[in-house]
Amino acid sequence: MVRDITLGQFMPGTSVIHRLQARTKIILLIALIVFIFLCKNFISLLLITLFSLLTILMTRISFFKYLKSLRVILFIIIITGLFNLFYGSGVILWQWWQLTITLGGVYNALFVIVRIALLMMVSAVLTYTTSPTDLTDALERLMKPLTVFHVKVHEIAMMMTIALRFIPVLLEETDKIMNAQKARGADMESGGIIKRVKALIPVLIPLFVSSFRRASDLAMAMECRCYNGGKGRTKMKVSHFKLNDLFAAIISVTVFAGVIVCNILFPAVI
Amino acid sequence: MKDFIKIENLYFQYESSEENENRSYALSGVDLTINKGEFVAIVGHNGCGKSTLAKHLNSIYLPTTGDVTVNGINTKDDDRIFEIRKTVGLVLQNPDNQIVAGIVEEDVAFGCENIGVEQKEIRKRVDNALKAVDMYDYRLHSPDKLSGGQKQRIAIAGIIAMEPECIVLDEPTAMLDPQGRDEVMNTILRLNKEMGITIILITHFMEEAVLAGRVIVMDSGKVLLDGTPKKVFSQVELMKKHRLSVPQATELIYRLRNCGYELPDCVLDEEECVQALEKLLK
Amino acid sequence: MSVIKAENISFVYSPGTAFEKKALDNVSFEIEEGEFVGIIGHTGSGKSTLVQLLNGLLRPSAGKIYLDGKDIWEKPKKIRNVRFRVGMVFQYPEYQLFEETVYKDISFGPGNMGLDEEETDKRVRKAAEFTGLKEELLEVSPFDLSGGEKRRAAIAGVIAMDPDVLILDEPTAGLDPLGREALLSQIADYHKVRKNTVMLVSHSMEDIAAIADRILVMAKGKKYMLDSTANVFAKGDELEKLGLKVPQVTKIMMMLRKKGINVDPAVLTVDQGFNEILNCLSAR
Numbered sequence: 031m032v033r034d035i036t037l038g039q040f041m042p043g044t045s046v047i048h049r050l051q052a053r054t055k056i057i058l059l060i061a062l063i064v065f066i067f068l069c070k071n072f073i074s075l076l077l078i079t080l081f082s083l084l085t086i087l088m089t090r091i092s093f094f095k096y097l098k099s100l101r102v103i104l105f106i107i108i109i110t111g112l113f114n115l116f117y118g119s120g121v122i123l124w125q126w127w128q129l130t131i132t133l134g135g136v137y138n139a140l141f142v143i144v145r146i147a148l149l150m151m152v153s154a155v156l157t158y159t160t161s162p163t164d165l166t167d168a169l170e171r172l173m174k175p176l177t178v179f180h181v182k183v184h185e186i187a188m189m190m191t192i193a194l195r196f197i198p199v200l201l202e203e204t205d206k207i208m209n210a211q212k213a214r215g216a217d218m219e220s221g222g223i224i225k226r227v228k229a230l231i232p233v234l235i236p237l238f239v240s241s242f243r244r245a246s247d248l249a250m251a252m253e254c255r256c257y258n259g260g261k262g263r264t265k266m267k268v269s270h271f272k273l274n275d276l277f278a279a280i281i282s283v284t285v286f287a288g289v290i291v292c293n294i295l296f297p298a299v300i
Numbered sequence: 301m302k303d304f305i306k307i308e309n310l311y312f313q314y315e316s317s318e319e320n321e322n323r324s325y326a327l328s329g330v331d332l333t334i335n336k337g338e339f340v341a342i343v344g345h346n347g348c349g350k351s352t353l354a355k356h357l358n359s360i361y362l363p364t365t366g367d368v369t370v371n372g373i374n375t376k377d378d379d380r381i382f383e384i385r386k387t388v389g390l391v392l393q394n395p396d397n398q399i400v401a402g403i404v405e406e407d408v409a410f411g412c413e414n415i416g417v418e419q420k421e422i423r424k425r426v427d428n429a430l431k432a433v434d435m436y437d438y439r440l441h442s443p444d445k446l447s448g449g450q451k452q453r454i455a456i457a458g459i460i461a462m463e464p465e466c467i468v469l470d471e472p473t474a475m476l477d478p479q480g481r482d483e484v485m486n487t488i489l490r491l492n493k494e495m496g497i498t499i500i501l502i503t504h505f506m507e508e509a510v511l512a513g514r515v516i517v518m519d520s521g522k523v524l525l526d527g528t529p530k531k532v533f534s535q536v537e538l539m540k541k542h543r544l545s546v547p548q549a550t551e552l553i554y555r556l557r558n559c560g561y562e563l564p565d566c567v568l569d570e571e572e573c574v575q576a577l578e579k580l581l582k
Numbered sequence: 583m584s585v586i587k588a589e590n591i592s593f594v595y596s597p598g599t600a601f602e603k604k605a606l607d608n609v610s611f612e613i614e615e616g617e618f619v620g621i622i623g624h625t626g627s628g629k630s631t632l633v634q635l636l637n638g639l640l641r642p643s644a645g646k647i648y649l650d651g652k653d654i655w656e657k658p659k660k661i662r663n664v665r666f667r668v669g670m671v672f673q674y675p676e677y678q679l680f681e682e683t684v685y686k687d688i689s690f691g692p693g694n695m696g697l698d699e700e701e702t703d704k705r706v707r708k709a710a711e712f713t714g715l716k717e718e719l720l721e722v723s724p725f726d727l728s729g730g731e732k733r734r735a736a737i738a739g740v741i742a743m744d745p746d747v748l749i750l751d752e753p754t755a756g757l758d759p760l761g762r763e764a765l766l767s768q769i770a771d772y773h774k775v776r777k778n779t780v781m782l783v784s785h786s787m788e789d790i791a792a793i794a795d796r797i798l799v800m801a802k803g804k805k806y807m808l809d810s811t812a813n814v815f816a817k818g819d820e821l822e823k824l825g826l827k828v829p830q831v832t833k834i835m836m837m838l839r840k841k842g843i844n845v846d847p848a849v850l851t852v853d854q855g856f857n858e859i860l861n862c863l864s865a866r
Binding site for chain 3: 345346347447474475477478479480504506507543544545547548549551552555556559561570571573574577578580581582
Binding site: 161162163191192194195198199243244247248250251252253254255256257258262263264265266267268 | 358360382385386389390392394396397398399400401402403405406409410411412413414415416417418419422423426443444455458459462
């Protein structure tokens with residue numbers, strides 16, 4: 031059933047990582063991803079991998095859950111891995127017809143696979159340990175400087191909040207409508223693509239109609255509660271950076287410095 | 301204070317589309333005064349104009365002709381619209397569609413944040429509002445997992461946190477099960493009695509109207525009856541003529557009285573009814 | 583022979599996950615052909631799950647459901663035929679309307695059954711008549727109807743499949759008293775004319791009181807009782823303990839009995855209450 035899909039993937043907890051500020055996590059995550067791609071040799075790659083794995087361990091969420099986050103893009107990992115394997119230069123290891131595998135290719139493939147896998151898993155650290163609301167708030171505050179360029183930061187954040195609130199509601203609604211149409215004999219499980227797409231019409235139209243109805247209700251409810259955009263708005267929850275955020279930043283920066291040092295000290299392989 | 305909400309000669313017509321140019325008035329000549337601290341129930345059939353009237357009280361709709369004033373402020377006064385909405389809160393029928401945030405306490409804070417209440421003060425108000433509707437234990441929950449009655453109480457808390465003088469509830473129990481209905485009604489009664497908030501309850505359940513201090517019956521955009529529940533529900537014939545129901549207890553006693561038995565002229569709930577019948581049967 | 587027979591059915595939502603929830607626990611009953619059965623229960627009592635099992639939208643985790651003596655899940659590929667025979671009207675059914683005209687929407691079910699145009703036309707008009715939809719509304723867009731008319735159109739969409747068993751889940755939810763009364767009497771009339779089996783789910787016992795032959799009371803995923811309407815209402819105390827609300831007039835009779843006045847507790851409507859009190863008065 032559609033209802034079973036979990037959204038946001040947030041897994042509540044009290045680990046060190048959970049307790050970090052969402053803003054800290056976002057900034058450090060971006061930096062970490064940059065450094066994952068800056069690694070030029072195995073030593074620095076090993077360093078960043080260990081750091082990522084340690085962070086994952088510290089979330090106290092089963093490692094299996096992180097592997098699951100990889101499943102979605104397994105196909106992409108394999109394809110890009112293979113692609114890189116055959117497009118390298120250097121010592122030829124194996125050759126058949128038009129296909130050659132070189133040592134450079136092997137290195138490239140290895141790096142690409144590790145990088146994408148790490149990228150997915152550390153991103154999962156953010157979404158697993160931060161509630162969607164905190165995430166939205168943090169994004170709103172981080173993006174605040176963009177208002178100078180007339181980016182409607184508050185509006186974007188409000189849209190995200192409302193989307194997060196209503197996605198589960200609409201999923202449940204989809205489920206109900208599907209059941210109602212199935213009860214009238216709608217066949218959504220058999221036939222070719224065209225038939226299946228056609229079978230969706232009786233579900234999609236009521237879903238649109240109901241979304242518009244909900245939107246107009248919600249707009250009225252927001253008006254009743256004096257919503258007037260971001261102007262003059264205050265916040266109940268204002269989070270401040272704490273000591274643990276500083277520690278996290280110091281440790282991360284040290285590791286990132288280590289990556290740069292390793293990159294300089296040891297020869298690059300890609 | 302007298303004349304808290306004043307409705308004078310109110311006519312309202314929905315903007316007509318091309319096909320139905322001659323749409324009749326949704327409200328045609330409503331005159332009402334509501335005092336501070338009152339608990340008023342407005343009843344009537346669908347389409348009698350009761351919901352349309354409710355939406356006039358906080359400037360969601362503006363009169364086609366006539367005036368609505370809240371604390372002396374005309375609802376047409378565009379500059380003071382937020383003042384009016386801070387004074388008169390509106391709770392809608394569908395609890396799902398009026399909750400904005402994904403966490404209960406953040407939703408309750410939404411209104412306060414909009415009107416720029418200071419951070420510490422918001423926290424206090426949100427906690428108090430959640431306690432007032434008996435949902436404090438659920439403050440960190442997601443609204444999705446709550447029952448209809450609980451969601452509706454969250455919506456009420458969101459209004460209370462703005463510290464309004466009056467709450468208008470537009471059929472707040474129509475989509476709820478009996479338990480949810482009781483929860484919401486008990487909450488409303490408490491708000492009126494303990495916090496002195498003026499309540500205007502739009503409903504089609506007569507058992508709920510009986511609990512109010514004043515009942516207004518609307519029919520075809522006009523006020524048909526206005527008075528205490530006793531006064532209104534004693535007019536069984538008139539109510540029936542307009543195809544409106546009265547509580548079963550009221551109807552039972554009324555019919556027995558018409559057979560010549562000595563009974564009080566109007567009872568409203570089962571206790572009064574049983575008392576009256578006991579005298580007769582013993 | 584019973585038209586529907588449930589044999590020890592249980593149902594578990596999302597088994598094996600953190601959200602596992604037992605909605606139905608070992609429920610058995612039989613419904614006779616032509617009966618009007620009311621199903622009442624608190625929210626979460628399993629009544630909505632139960633009706634979805636009866637028309638094959640959900641498959642029981644354990645136990646069997648028989649339609650005319652045949653296990654409905656004998657051939658899972660043919661489950662659609664069960665859904666045509668056991669028509670199901672969901673809560674707020676107006677949210678399923680999608681076609682350009684009311685006529686087309688009502689004919690969605692018959693169309694899925696593969697009926698020809700002539701037969702479909704006959705059924706659509708009959709269904710509209712049963713639900714009290716005016717002929718001229720058939721060519722209107724369903725989204726231009728009033729709330730009550732939308733509800734009728736949606737119910738007509740199920741009736742048009744001419745099911746042997748019609749299940750309605752809270753058909754009057756959200757309607758005003760006038761609309762509620764009109765719709766219920768229409769359903770009762772339909773049942774009288776069509777003579778099929780009707781099951782009506784509600785948590786408002788007032789709705790069921792006047793029209794049901796028997797009532798199935800559900801509580802915490804189990805069958806609490808299945809008995810004639812009068813017998814069920816005679817146990818008003820127990821129903822109130824289950825969190826169900828009995829009609830005010832029934833409650834008045836219960837309270838009078840507690841005061842030692844010998845009135846029949848199984849009074850369901852004001853009419854019956856009025857007559858009962860008159861009887862009591864003349865017997866003295």
